[in-house]
Amino acid sequence: MEKPTQCAVVGGGPAGIVLGLFLARAGVHVTVLEKHADFLRDFRGDTVHASTLRLLDELGLGDGFRQLPQSRMDNFRLPAGSGEFVLADFGLLKEPYNYVAMVPQWDLLNFLVDAARQEPCFTLIMNAEATDLLTDGSGAVAGVRYRIKDPITGGTLETHDLQAPLTVACDGRGSVLRAKSGLTPKEFPVPFDVWWFRLSRDPEEIERVASISPRFGDSDVLLSLTRRDYHQIAYLAAKGSDPELRAEGVDAFRNRIARLRPDLSDRVGEILSMDNLHLLDVKLNRLATWHKPGLLLIGDAAHAMSPAGGVGINLAVQDAVAAARILAPALLDGSLDDHTLAAVQKRRWLPTVIVQTFQRLMHRAIFNQVMAGKQPKPPRALVFLSRKFPLFRKIPARMLAFGPLPEHAPGFARRKPDA
Ligand SMILES: Cc1cc2nc3c(=O)[nH]c(=O)nc-3n(C[C@H](O)[C@H](O)[C@H](O)COP(=O)(O)OP(=O)(O)OC[C@H]3O[C@@H](n4cnc5c(N)ncnc54)[C@H](O)[C@@H]3O)c2cc1C
Structure with missing residues (x-):
């Protein structure tokens, strides 16, 4: 049995690392477990949207982030008939958040981990794969069991029990903790x-x-x-x-x-x-309830995102920021209960439903058609408005760049740029 932590975060993807950074800045002792030995992952998107760029500035990390090798996406096009049209023109948005940055995901995660490691309350354990939930006498989740993997053979080197009043599953679309908790997502066709x-x-x-x-x-x-x-x-x-x-x-x-x-x-x-x-195997799904006593699920673990529109990373980041805002005070004063966890889901439910609905519409209008060998059929009104009134492209640009109900960094996480 090892030293308890105030919050066990499982998964070092965008949701888990951002949650760890924010909680640590609030003074919450947080331990993040990541099953891989590094963040080198090719099979992910690279998009960092305007909502995340603004958060990085609020954290005092914007200048450092802009030093990372990156390119910019200025607009988002979709096929229409035999041609294409500009759905969103990010250049119409107010500077400096008028583009989507393209940064290899491992650069972003390493950068955020470097910032988190400045915080004495932050611990990250790599090669640590969560295998089960721990429960107390009442059946509430009381932490997580994990194994340290041999980075070469994948065999188990050690097994540990990490006790925590709260475990947050950020272990992605194939979430082991979700399966162990008995929560089952509703699947939408992809x-x-x-x-x-x-x-x-x-x-x-x-x-x-x-x-x-x-x-x-x-x-x-x-x-x-x-x-x-x-x-x-x-x-x-x-x-x-x-x-x-x-x-x-x-x-x-x-x-x-x-x-x-x-x-x-x-x-x-x-x-x-x-x-x-x-x-x-691409999935689009959503849990009806994102929590159980002692356990919260966020990011893809709560709602797996399709690549359509390339917004899943940013939705995961937004979940983490909202969760930290609500969880940190309750973890610090010991008042955390089921209502606290429900408040996180309540705050993030509508943005999740809106974005997933948009993805399902894209599946229907674009991908279903293409996969069936037909011409894509985006809504005609959308194509007309975009082609006839270029300023209209600002509305989808704002929706894609910031998403619905975007989060700001809470005061406890903010730092001056040079801090
Ligand atoms: C093909 C494809 C392309 C995509 N492209 C884009 C894009 O361009 N832009 C975009 O914004 N989104 C994109 N998405 C969606 C995006 O990848 C996800 O929505 C986002 O990564 C979710 O972040 P997360 O932190 O919740 O989960 P993940 O990014 O999946 O991170 C989960 C982490 O948990 C770790 N983990 C898993 N199980 C365990 C365990 N048992 N113990 C410890 N650690 C564990 C994993 O190693 C991983 O690091 C794409 C999705 C797909 C399928």
């Missing part, structure tokens, strides 16, 4: 799966296709993230088509990629076999 792989890139190469710009094919879509010496590619095709794709073989797959990105056709031979592809 029309596609994602296959990830890499193609090489000359660091001097100037992109002919803007980073992350989706390329739409007859029944598939391709997204790419620009890294220094490689392109991280996400190929989207109909859900459940993995066996069919693999049966077609690697040559047919290379042709699919070359058709979507002719500028990369000179290197599709780098996909040596279908084993080079990593399949991601």
